[in-house]
Amino acid sequence: QVQLVQSGAEVKKPGASVKVSCKTSGYSFTGYSMQWVRQAPGQRLEWMGWINGGNGNTKYSQKFQGRVTITRDTSASTAYMELTSLRSEDTAVYYCAYYGSGSYSWAYWGQGTLVTVSS
């Protein structure tokens, strides 16, 4: 079955960067895309961007453009989300979500990674 396992919680200082990984199994990584979403405490889910697992093409939310980079390592079936110039407002749980077609779209999610930004 499809599984997405994310890296562990991180504590970062303002201005630093964080890189969250999402290791996948149970499907053809290159055949589908990966979405990244975050949720600040008590807030709504927020779409950050996505990457095509096959060709590596990416698209980012304008809100994060210039600060977020999503990459993948096909040999490791792993996607990565790096966010730079962290500020306290970036404190949130970050999720990866598998995106395919039809019933596979947004069907499987990682467990989430808490990123805390604090001085």
Add this chain to the structure above:
Amino acid sequence: QAVVTQEPSLTVSPGGTVTLTCGSSAGAVTSGHYPYWFQQKPGQAPRPLIYDTTYKHSWTPARFSGSLLGGKAALTLSGAQPEDEADYYCLLSYVGSRPWVFGGGTKVTVL
């Protein structure tokens, strides 16, 4: 950029029926927005319930159904159970620089 709106909170009696809606500031929600619905309980990742307006995942209980209603996407819960108490988020697809937009979520209380 569009803003997606949901009722902040709704209460339903056990066994009762409640309908959650999902509207768009950009106009009527249509099947072209491929509306999705997710359930989220505290400390858990969102769990997909509905995709492409009306389709259920294999794990979606039969008491949940999706539709379009008065220019909005809708999620109806018929025969509410205590375990349905959760936050529910809709997600819409748009063309442009922000192709995916989540609603603000609806907190459903079964009481």
